[in-house]
Amino acid sequence: MPVVGPRSGDAIFASAERVNAELFTLTYGAIVRQLLTDLEEVDQVNKQLDQMGYNIGIRLIDEFLAKSNVNRCVDFKETAEVIAKVGFKMFLGVTATVTNWDQDGTTCSLVLEDNPLVDFVELPDTCQGLHYCNVLSGVLRGALEMVSMKTEVTWIKDMLRGDDCYELQVKLLKQVPEEYPYKDDE
Numbered sequence: 001m002p003v004v005g006p007r008s009g010d011a012i013f014a015s016a017e018r019v020n021a022e023l024f025t026l027t028y029g030a031i032v033r034q035l036l037t038d039l040e041e042v043d044q045v046n047k048q049l050d051q052m053g054y055n056i057g058i059r060l061i062d063e064f065l066a067k068s069n070v071n072r073c074v075d076f077k078e079t080a081e082v083i084a085k086v087g088f089k090m091f092l093g094v095t096a097t098v099t100n101w102d103q104d105g106t107t108c109s110l111v112l113e114d115n116p117l118v119d120f121v122e123l124p125d126t127c128q129g130l131h132y133c134n135v136l137s138g139v140l141r142g143a144l145e146m147v148s149m150k151t152e153v154t155w156i157k158d159m160l161r162g163d164d165c166y167e168l169q170v171k172l173l174k175q176v177p178e179e180y181p182y183k184d185d186e
Contacts, residue, residue: 021093025119032132042129049131053138054145061143064090076172077101079149080108083140092116100169109156110140112166123160131155137168150174 031052035045068086073079077098084096093116100109117133131137137153144151152171157163 021116022119025116028117028135029121032130036127036130042127046129046131046134049134050138050141053135053140054142055138056135057139057142057144058146060091060139061146064143073147075105076149076175077105077108079144079147080110080170084110087143088112106172108170110168110170111157112168115159115166118160121160128161131158132160133158133166140168140170144170145176148176150176 032045032049035048036042039045039048064087068082068090070082070086073082080098084098088094088096088110094112094114096110096112098108099111101107115133117136121132123130123132134155137155140153141151150173152173154169154171155167156169157165157167159166
């Protein structure tokens with residue numbers, strides 16, 4: 001059987017089953033609106049969106065690994081590139097740029113020029129502290145945790161707040177060694 005190489009984000013996106021983009025965007029908007037109604041505090045909504053994203057991310061990584069055929073990344077820099085070029089394209093139809101690496105190679109920024117979650121969105125003055133797309137930071141955190149990388153993901157720039165792009169800072173806190181449930185040498 002021939003060895004299957006890694007697939008590009010474009011190839012995966014082209015072959016993936018998709019839901020209508022407007023339906024997806026409006027459904028996400030309705031979820032955020034309902035959270036704002038139920039929780040009332042913007043900080044609580046940000047936390048809930050992050051937690052929702054985390055729960056999605058710990059499941060989404062399985063689909064990503066199964067469909068993308070990417071090999072194990074050797075370091076955090078390679079992981080960030082795969083997320084930016086394959087992951088974002090596979091699930092959102094956009095690519096990100098990896099920039100602003102620190103000297104240790106443990107912190108970078110993922111910059112998105114386009115974000116399909118924010119079509120039709122304008123934040124009212126009462127929601128200026130809201131990280132509307134905080135679900136994405138949770139998805140990244142959850143997915144990376146499942147591949148043994150404990151991270152902190154924060155929004156740096158947001159076009160809904162007047163910035164020129166969307167920028168997520170991803171900081172590697174700890175590379176968790178893989179643990180196996182039992183020893184097989186007996």
